[in-house]
Amino acid sequence: MTPHPTASAEATVEHRRRGFTPTDLALVASFAALISALTYAGAIPVGGAGVPITLQTLGVALAACLLGPVRGTAAVLLYLLLGVIGLPVFAEHSSGPGVFAQPSAGYLISFPFAALLAGFLVAYVAKAARTRALVVFLCAITASILIVHPFGIAGLMINLDLTFAEALKIDALYWAGDLLKTTIVALVASEVHRAFPRLLDRR
Template sequence: MFAAVIAILSQFTIPLGAIPLTLQTFAVGLTVTLLGKKVGTLAVGIYLLLGLIGLPVFAGGSAGFAVLFGPTGGFLVGFVFNALVTGWLLERKLLQFAWAMIANIIGAAITLLFGTVWLKLSGNLAWQNALLAGCLPFIIPGIIKACAAGYLGTLISKRLPKKLRVGQG
């Protein structure tokens, strides 16, 4: 179900050149905040597999090997590592708004790191150009989305039965 949530939120895009601003990072953060490292990462993996087999789940309804292994594929691959690290951090402490926001910001930074490095290597770009295209325009929106995912995920989680909650310390 959360792979579908990521797919739906991925369609909310604002074009910013070759790399659009999307709600994918928010969806990944929310998914992991609610489901934890193991199940959250599995949901992200299912989302990527759906796109890889051709379902139009990536930003702008795109799909396939060309997207996943193209210049912006690093952001998609980065989602897996975002989920792993964010989930791991969230499971270390009691789930609170501030901690969830910090964990999601770190996860979003990991996505940007993977995306920027991949963009640099696949596009044979200078580091400065890769940073200008793949990182800098997304820092502030990434922080906002990460904070929103952490806040909303914590808010929803606190309303779940205790046995379903992530991050119990």
């Protein structure tokens, strides 16, 4: 008996919702590579805490705002996995699980959670306005304020044995760069969503 065309189409849609398509996998891999490349490009030493300014967060936010919460988070997790298994994709060409005992550990741990939140906000909360740079900026900076910086401060406190005030003072050094990177993400992502309005429909 030949299945009804409508039922077949619904089954295909449901299958795609449950798993990644080859296109999804390619996007996840591509953005994991992008984050790696942006980090590998170099780091600017700031202060004496050993946490340089890099373009990591730009890549993380781009992945989230362009791919959505599921694929964006997957790209970030893949990036972290590549670093943990030994590829020199972390700041200053470092790698291995030992990075999670360093001052930057909190920032690294925050990345998938920040991608999940920023991706969710762009994909669902700002669904009707994601072609506006200001809206994307607010989505991305919200994830940074609520997740990246608090996690980063906690990592500094734990790994450097600092007080909250001391860690907060170090974290404040990264705000100017964060605002600049988030602005770039907002401008790029809003233009991409204008050109490809269905990019986030799946996720």
